Amino acid sequence: QVQLVESGGGLVQPGSSLRLSCAASGRMSETMSEIYSMGWFRQAPGKEREFVATVSKRRNTYSNDFAKGRFTISRDNTGTTIYLQMNDLRPEDTAVYYCAAGPYITYYNRPTGYDYWGQGTQVTVSS
Numbered sequence: 001q002v003q004l005v006e007s008g009g010g011l012v013q014p015g016s017s018l019r020l021s022c023a024a025s026g027r028m029s030e031t032m033s034e035i036y037s038m039g040w041f042r043q044a045p046g047k048e049r050e051f052v053a054t055v056s057k058r059r060n061t062y063s064n065d066f067a068k069g070r071f072t073i074s075r076d077n078t079g080t081t082i083y084l085q086m087n088d089l090r091p092e093d094t095a096v097y098y099c100a101a102g103p104y105i106t107y108y109n110r111p112t113g114y115d116y117w118g119q120g121t122q123v124t125v126s127s
Contacts, residue, residue, distance in 0.1 A: 001026055001027075002024055002025070002026040002031050002034050002035060002101060002115075002116045003024070003025045003026055003116075004022055004023070004024055004099045004100070004101055004116055004117065004118035005022065005023050005025070005099075005118060005119075006020060006021065006022045006097065006098070006099045006118045006119065006120065006121040007020070007021050007022075007023075007121060008020040008021050008121060009097060009121030009122045009123045010122075010123070010124070011124045011126065012089055012123075012124070012125055013125070013126070013127050014089060014090055014091060014125055014126075014127055015088055015089065016089050016125070017085070017086060017087045017088075017089065018086045018089065018123060019083055019084065019085050019086070020040065020083065020084040020086070020097055020099075020121060020123075021081060021082070021083055022038065022040075022081065022082050022083075022084075022099030022118060023080060023081045024038065024080045024081070024101055024116075025080070031080070032057075032079060032080075033103060034101065034102070034103050034115065034116070035057070035079070035080065035101040035102070035103075035116070036056060036057045036102065036103050036104060036105060037054050037055070037056050037057070037101065037102050037103075037104065037105045037108055037113075037114070038054065038055060038075065038082045038099070038100070038101045039051070039052070039053055039054025039055065039062075039073070039082070039099075039100050039101075039108060039114070040052040040053055040054070040073065040082075040084050040097055040098065040099060040100070041097070041098045041100055041111060042093075042095035042096065042097045042098065042123075043095055043096050043098065043120075044094060044095040044096075047095075049098070049111050050064070050095075051064050051108070051109040051110070051111075052064055052067050052071065052073075052084065052097070053067050053071055053072075053073040053084065054073065054100075054105070054108045054109075055073045055074065055075045055082055056105045057075075057079055059075060060105070061073050061074075062108050062109070064109070070086065070087050070088050070089075071084060071085065071086050071087070072084070072085040072087075073085075082099070084097070086123075089123075089125045090125055091125050091126060092125075093123060093125050094123060094124050094125050094126070095123060096120040096121065096122050096123075097120065097121050097122075097123050098117055098118055098119075098120045099117070099118040100114035100116065100117050100118070101114060101115070101116040102114035102115045102116065103115065
């Protein structure tokens with residue numbers, strides 16, 4: 001079983017930056033195979049969960065179009081922690097951001113492509 005814990009959300013003004021973190025834990029011999037892909041989704045009130053970005057164990061990255069040029073996903077050397085650096089935040093980025101992990105990369109942009117989810121961290125962009 002893999003546990004994911006997010007941190008780094010908050011209330012910021014438009015144009016600001018935030019960095020989200022997500023740490024995976026569990027029995028390491030099993031965990032690493034279960035978290036081949038780790039990524040971020042977001043969900044705003046009344047909307048469906050939306051893919052943001054993902055990174056594979058090989059450090060290949062994939063991002064939604066709205067994230068390109070503003071958001072950067074990365075993964076640390078241990079492979080168990082990922083980050084989402086968000087710059088030039090806009091009010092429409094307001095959402096709960098969820099960390100997700102799974103053993104495959106095939107369906108990286110679909111919630112069903114991931115087996116494990118964190119509790120979510122709120123990001124609010126408002127003046």
